[in-house]
Amino acid sequence: DAGITQSPRHKVTETGTPVTLRCHQTENHRYMYWYRQDPGHGLRLIHYSYGVKDTDKGEVSDGYSVSRSKTEDFLLTLESATSSQTSVYFCAIMGQGPNTEAFFGQGTRLTVV
């Protein structure tokens, strides 16, 4: 199994509070992604990174920011959590290019109350 871990696995937070989710990999992969999974929407890309300090927005980036200061860590921050951000968040890593499959973390279930 690919070495990718997400923390925390579960979190309940209050509306308006900041939240940071962490993705850690031991594969030295260049590409890292944050997706959210919601019923009826499948997996939607929030942000992605193609190297240290190189990040870009995805389809549903509003309300989220990311940082990647080291190859192995990709952080997703909800600046001020809202109930619409209640979701399951998945981190994924990918090797050298599009011909390699993405490996996923176990997911973080975030509930904003």
Added chain:
Amino acid sequence: AQKVTQAQTEISVVEKEDVTLDCVYETRDTTYYLFWYKQPPSGELVFLIRRNSFDEQNEISGRYSWNFQKSTSSFNFTITASQVVDSAVYFCALSEASGGSYIPTFGRGTSLIVHP
């Protein structure tokens, strides 16, 4: 822009039936990659298969088979003699080779329920 459509939201079958999950994609690239992932009730995402745009050969792996047809932009997945353990959400995904960002785009998933 790349797009993946899984029109079947949910499929319900009885064990031992064959079932086909449809995947239709859109891309302007001539080089691209298609994937299928399985998400069992436990929630993790498991890679099943990768296919590149230059290889239209169908693939069979045990009870699983994949039919890639560029003419119809489809990459369908068939499970033969389904089993209860096949119950899961299945996602089709596409990555384009151009642009350098290599972003996998996923369909909305098909929930397969196999009844005993």
